[in-house]
Amino acid sequence: MKRISSSWTFYYKRVFPAIWFGFFLLFIILSLLGIRGASRTPPVPFFIVPIVMMIFGYFFMRKLVFDLADQVWDGGDSLLVRNRGEEQRVALADIKNVNYSPFMHPARVVLSLRRKTAFGDQIAFCAPMRFLPFSSSPIITDLIDRVDAARQK
Numbered sequence: 001m002k003r004i005s006s007s008w009t010f011y012y013k014r015v016f017p018a019i020w021f022g023f024f025l026l027f028i029i030l031s032l033l034g035i036r037g038a039s040r041t042p043p044v045p046f047f048i049v050p051i052v053m054m055i056f057g058y059f060f061m062r063k064l065v066f067d068l069a070d071q072v073w074d075g076g077d078s079l080l081v082r083n084r085g086e087e088q089r090v091a092l093a094d095i096k097n098v099n100y101s102p103f104m105h106p107a108r109v110v111l112s113l114r115r116k117t118a119f120g121d122q123i124a125f126c127a128p129m130r131f132l133p134f135s136s137s138p139i140i141t142d143l144i145d146r147v148d149a150a151r152q153k
Contacts, residue, residue, distance in 0.1 A: 001080065004139050005072040006126035012065055012106055020057050024050040064108070069125040074143070077150065079111075081123055088117045092150035100127065100140050109140055 006012075031046040073080040078091045090113060097112040107127035117123070127137050 001073040001075050003071065004074045004079075004125075004128065004143060005069065006106060006128050008106065008129060009068055009070055009126050012126060013068055013070070017057075017061055017065070020061075021054055024054045024057075064104075067124050068108075069119065069123055072123075072125045081117075081119060081125075083119055086118055088119060090117060090123070092147050093153065095147045096151070098140070098144045098147055100136070100144065102127070102130075102136055103134060107137065107140075109143075 027050045028047060069081050069083040071082040073082075075089070078089050079095075081088045081090060090111070094114045095111050096114050099110040099112070101108045101110075107130070109125055109127050111123045113121050113123065115121075127140050130137055
């Protein structure tokens with residue numbers, strides 16, 4: 001089996017959110033510590049901006065990052081999807097659409113399925129990293145062609 005999802009998925013799903021929220025929490029904590037030392041109140045933006053950025057980041061990541069599958073492996077006539085310790089095999093004929101967005105970072109692939117699985121009726125994953133960032137991935141192009149061929153049988 002060949003892996004068709006990015007090996008950076010762990011970073012996008014776990015490390016980057018921890019850095020994002022940790023930075024803003026640290027900013028808020030340092031602002032609060034600055035109040036105690038200076039015995040005056042810091043400007044309101046020192047609290048509002050980090051909180052707004054955390055809220056914005058949460059909704060952004062919920063929509064585009066937290067729903068990504070951990071790993072997707074190509075098994076020829078099916079895909080093996082691993083997410084949160086669960087595995088699900090999806091036949092290529094059960095995929096009704098492959099939506100590939102190469103102009104996002106990371107490049108995102110969303111599989112729309114004919115039947116619900118343990119992960120829902122859509123499975124999203126990161127496409128493998130490319131040297132040329134805005135070129136299409138030959139791995140995903142091949143997957144689209146094989147899904148189309150499986151659907152026509």
